[in-house]
Amino acid sequence: MTAAQSPSGPPVGALLRAEGLRKTYGATPALDGADFAIRSGEVVAVMGPSGSGKSTLLHCLAGIVPPDQGRVFYQGQEISGLSDAERSALRRGDFGFVFQFGQLVPELTCLENAALPLRLAGSGRKEAEARARDWLARLEVDEVRHHRPGQVSGGQGQRVAIARALAATPRVVFADEPTGALDSLNGERVMELLTRAARETGAAVVLVTHEARVAAYSDREVVVRDGRARDMSVLAGAV
Numbered sequence: 001m002t003a004a005q006s007p008s009g010p011p012v013g014a015l016l017r018a019e020g021l022r023k024t025y026g027a028t029p030a031l032d033g034a035d036f037a038i039r040s041g042e043v044v045a046v047m048g049p050s051g052s053g054k055s056t057l058l059h060c061l062a063g064i065v066p067p068d069q070g071r072v073f074y075q076g077q078e079i080s081g082l083s084d085a086e087r088s089a090l091r092r093g094d095f096g097f098v099f100q101f102g103q104l105v106p107e108l109t110c111l112e113n114a115a116l117p118l119r120l121a122g123s124g125r126k127e128a129e130a131r132a133r134d135w136l137a138r139l140e141v142d143e144v145r146h147h148r149p150g151q152v153s154g155g156q157g158q159r160v161a162i163a164r165a166l167a168a169t170p171r172v173v174f175a176d177e178p179t180g181a182l183d184s185l186n187g188e189r190v191m192e193l194l195t196r197a198a199r200e201t202g203a204a205v206v207l208v209t210h211e212a213r214v215a216a217y218s219d220r221e222v223v224v225r226d227g228r229a230r231d232m233s234v235l236a237g238a239v
């Protein structure tokens with residue numbers, strides 16, 4: 001167990017916390033009373049079978065999708081009740097995202113892609129690109145900085161996407177199957193680089209994965225089944 005826990009389970013002093021999340025798409029319940037909590041500097045793997053609600057949990061935590069019921073707190077402030085514009089501002093300022101297929105902007109170079117969140121947050125081009133270049137170097141893809149995403153390998157593109165997520169020094173990184181499109185060697189390297197970089201900056205990482213070897217890079221595992229989340233460290237501690 002890596003985090004202090006309240007008697008009911010979730011870590012005390014959480015940076016990001018959700019209580020009783022429910023979300024239904026038509027007749028499909030995606031989340032059915034899910035709780036979650038993560039502290040600064042923690043890497044938490046969200047695992048579970050396909051369709052169990054992992055991505056929906058991530059989207060609700062990140063303020064991308066509003067839950068039908070339940071609440072999400074970030075730094076003690078309820079964000080589930082914020083307006084769309086307020087949630088967008090929070091995502092731009094405090095959150096970083098890495099998805100399965102990088103989702104880089106194809107018309108921009110890798111350097112411009114990595115600098116984009118900083119530019120959107122108001123940094124000047126020179127400053128943003130200097131910071132982005134530093135992160136591309138840390139992620140070992142400085143040499144492709146002038147290439148467009150279509151001209152780099154899947155592993156390189158994913159490293160650029162991680163550099164982009166981390167360059168703006170987010171407090172929380174949301175990673176949804178970040179290695180899903182990579183072979184195992186590339187996947188492990190990407191996980192090493194992501195978790196090391198996040199630990200250096202003190203960011204919390206919410207890592208959705210269905211692969212045990214990817215979850216092995218986390219501090220703690222939460223398993224989602226039928227729209228409900230269970231903290232495996234709490235269960236292990238209770239035995």
Ligand SMILES: Nc1ncnc2c1ncn2[C@@H]1O[C@H](COP(=O)(O)OP(=O)(O)OP(=O)(O)O)[C@@H](O)[C@H]1O
Binds near residue numbers: 025029049052053054
């Ligand atoms: N935008 C949507 N519209 C309709 N149904 C959705 C939508 N998003 C998710 N669902 C449904 O909600 C349930 C949970 O989906 P979710 O993507 O959260 O699961 P998951 O655990 O991330 O799955 P996977 O591992 O396959 O990506 C599924 O039954 C899914 O079909």
